[in-house]
Amino acid sequence: MPTTATWGRLLPSFTSDGRTQMVLDRLLLEQTIHTPVLRFYRWDGPWLSLGRHQRDWPQHWTDLARSNQIGLVRRPSGGQTVLHAGGLTYALIWPSAPRRRREAYRQACQWLIHGFAALGMPLHFGDEPAGLSEANCFSSCTAADLVDSQGIKRVGSAQRWLHGRLLQHGEILLDPPQALWQTLFGSPAPPSAELEPHKLETTLVDAFKESWPDLSWREQPLNPGELQALEASLAEELELTSMEPTI
Numbered sequence: 552m553p554t555t556a557t558w559g560r561l562l563p564s565f566t567s568d569g570r571t572q573m574v575l576d577r578l579l580l581e582q583t584i585h586t587p588v589l590r591f592y593r594w595d596g597p598w599l600s601l602g603r604h605q606r607d608w609p610q611h612w613t614d615l616a617r618s619n620q621i622g623l624v625r626r627p628s629g630g631q632t633v634l635h636a637g638g639l640t641y642a643l644i645w646p647s648a649p650r651r652r653r654e655a656y657r658q659a660c661q662w663l664i665h666g667f668a669a670l671g672m673p674l675h676f677g678d679e680p681a682g683l684s685e686a687n688c689f690s691s692c693t694a695a696d697l698v699d700s701q702g703i704k705r706v707g708s709a710q711r712w713l714h715g716r717l718l719q720h721g722e723i724l725l726d727p728p729q730a731l732w733q734t735l736f737g738s739p740a741p742p743s744a745e746l747e748p749h750k751l752e753t754t755l756v757d758a759f760k761e762s763w764p765d766l767s768w769r770e771q772p773l774n775p776g777e778l779q780a781l782e783a784s785l786a787e788e789l790e791l792t793s794m795e796p797t798i
Contacts, residue, residue, distance in 0.1 A: 554587055554645070554646065554647050554763065554766070555585060555646070555647050556585050556586045556587060556646065556766060557766065557767065558586060558766055558767040558768070558769060559586060559587040559588070559589070559763060559766045559767070559768045559769070560586050560587070560588045560589075560768075560769060560770075560771050561588075561589055561590070561756065561768055561769065561770045561771070562588065562589070562590035562770075562771065562772065562773070563590075563770060563772050564590065564591040564592050564593070564752065565592060565593075566592065566593040566594065566595050567592070567594075567595055568594070568595045568596070568598075568622065569594055569595075569598035569600060569622045569623075569624035569635065570622075570624050570785060570788065570789075571781070571785060572592055572594065572640070573600065573624050573625065573626055573627060574781060574784045574785055574788060575773075575781055576626075576627055576628075576642045576718060576720070577627040577718075577784075578777070578780055578781060578784060579642070579644050579718075580627065580644055580711065580713050580716060580718040581713065582777070582780075583644045583646065583716060584646065584716075585646050586646070587643070587644060587645050587646065587763065587766070588642075588643070588644040589641065589642070589643050589644075589756075589759055590641065590642050591639060591640065591641050591752050591755075591756075592640050592641075592642070593635075593638075593639065593640065594622075594635040594636070594640070596621075596622060596636075597620075597621045597622070597634065597635065597636035597728065597731055598621060598622035598623070598624060598634075598635045598636070599612060599616075599621055599622070599623050599624070599632055599633070599634055599635070599735070600624050600625070600626045600632065600633050600635060601623070601624070601625045601626065601632055602625075602626060602628070602629050602630040602631050602632070602709060603625065603626055603627060603628060603629050603711065604629060605625075605630075605631060605632065608632060612632075612735065615734075615735075621731075621735075626709065626720060627711050627718060628709035628710055628711040628718055628719070628720040629709050629710060629711060630707070630708075630709030630720075633707060633709075633722045634727065634731070634732065634735060634736075635722060636727065636728050636731060637725055637726035637727050637728055638722055638723050638724050638725045638726070638727065639722075639723040639725060639748055639751065639752060640720070640721065640722050640723070641720075641721045641723070641755075642718065642719070642720055642721075643659060643717070643718070643719040643721075644716060644717070644718055645659060645716065645717040645718075645719065646715065646716045646717075647715065647716075648715075648716070648717035650715075652710065655710070655717055655719075656708060656710070656719075657676065659708075659717070659719045660676070660697060660706070660708065660721075661762060662755070662758045662759040662761070662762040663697060663706055663721070663755065663758070664697065665758040665761070665762070666751075666754045666755040666757070666758035666759070667697075667705070667755075669754055669758065670746060670750070670751065670754055672699060672705075672744065672746065673699070673700060674697040674698060674699055674705055674706065675697065675698060676696070676697060676698075677696040677697070677698050677704065696708060699744075703724075703741050703742065704724065704741070705723065705724050705744060706721050706722070706723050706724070707721065707722050707724070708720065708721045709721075723744075723751070724741060724744065725743065725744045725746060725748060725751075726743040726744070727740040727741060727743070728740065
């Protein structure tokens with residue numbers, strides 16, 4: 552994975568609400584200039600994240616959000632709706648990524664393939680043509696997604712480019728809630744992956760480091776300036792959304 556940097560940054564994983572997680576990823580994309588960044592995280596409660604350009608979704612999703620049964624938030628990356636519940640999310644900030652979208656996806660996903668293979672779950676890229684007919688990201692597979700030997704989509708990915716820097720979001724499907732999935736999408740949830748989340752995260756971090764062997768990787772929490780910027784952005788977003796009836 553090419554880069555002009557000499558070191559990379561790993562953020563400690565943490566659990567928080569959807570708005571905090573999405574605002575943080577946007578800020579990292581805006582503020583990261585040369586150093587690749589990877590972080591894993593989880594969501595506080597079930598959340599639906601809408602793609603950056605997604606304009607249509609079922610009314611009952613909004614109703615569920617208004618009754619506080621789910622959270623509803625917009626991602627800074629593209630793609631369709633993702634349910635974040637019982638899974639693991641990653642965000643990769645990659646300066647100087649390949650400009651060809653397909654090549655960038657493939658290079659940015661190889662470490663996932665290696666990590667899952669080490670745990671006895673071989674994955675490969677999906678091959679269905681991309682489309683916008685389904686609101687649910689996990690209802691179809693494309694060349695940007697990773698599926699297991701049974702054809703079940705295990706990792707869905709979405710991208711956002713900014714000034715030559717790539718944000719790649721990925722949702723790793725582990726143990727989706729069956730009843731909620733049925734309520735939201737009107738179809739059965741995919742079966743559980745039966746992987747221990749902590750071991751999975753550790754294995755994937757090791758595989759990620761191996762994909763950039765020439766870089767020195769450092770675990771760095773958010774610094775005071777980043778925390779201040781995060782709080783300010785969240786306050787600004789809260790003020791804006793309070794004046795709108797929906798997301």
